[in-house]
Structures are given as C-alpha cells and as structure tokens.
Amino acid sequence: MIKALGYFWELIRGALITTRHFVVNMVFHILRLFHIRTRRAGAVTWQYPEQKKPLAVRHRSLHRLTTREGGKPRCVACMLCATVCPSECIAIEAAEDPDPEIQKYPSSFVIDLNRCCFCGFCVEACPEDAIRMDTGIIDIAQTSHDDLIFGLDKLLK
Secondary structure, eight states: HHHHHHHHHHHHHHHHHHHHHHHHHHEEEEHHTTOOOSOOOOOOHHHHTTHHHOOOOOOOOOEEBOOOSOOOOOOOOHHHHHHOOOTEEEEEEEEOSSSTTEEEEEEEEEEEETTTTOHHHHHHHHOOOOOOOOSSSOOOOSSSGGEEEEEEEHHOO
C-alpha cells in the first residue's frame, strides 16, 4: 500500500513538473510574440524547412574541393585525407600533371557519404587546404545509396 502511494505521488509530481515547464514556456513564448523582451527566451521553435536555424561557424556540413585560379582542383593527390579518414570513405587516384608547378592531381576523387562520419579529419590533414566542409548544406537525404557517392564533378561544384 505504501509503495503504491509512493508511486502515485511520483506520478503526480512528474505531471506537475511537466505542467510547470509547459506554462512557463508558453508565457515566455506569448511575451515574445508581443515583442516584449525578457531575460529568458523560453522554448524556441524553428519552423523547418521554412525557417532554417543559423549554423555555427565551426559546423561541418557537406564536403567540397577548392580550385586554383585556372579551375583545376587544389588537391595534389597526397592521399593524406584518405589515410587519416577513420571510416575509409575517401578514394583517390593520382595522375601526373603536365604543369611542372603541380606534380600530381586527382584523376579520381570519390567520397562515399554513406560511410562518412563527418569528423573533419580530412579537412585538418590536408596540407593544400583543398578539401573543406563549409558548404552549409545539411539536408543531404537521397533515395538511393548511389546518390550519396560524390565524385570529382560534384565536389568541385
């Protein structure tokens, strides 16, 4: 009997805490609708996809390859990004460049986003600052696995 009363009391206490949070957040939300500023904002709701939440400066989003002035990729196919990648989702094939300033270039650069964990190690390891994760694109859902394999043409866009 005493355990049942304790259980019932905890149930009531949980409902009161939930009600208190609801009422307090609703009051601050209504004050915000009338442009009344308070020290506390209350619950903030973003109406996604119409309103998009601003991303942090350090947010890691979809990959991209940077280019040189002539339009060639900055990547020199040093394989550091593929070596440091913990999920082994980067595959690079190197080729000789006719330009003596650039010894190698990637003839094939593929990132498999099905396997990528968006850790950013590839960006940190790149000595040429050729790969970045600053596109701001976070909605990358696709209907097939093949659409999430990004080749050189998609990465340079």
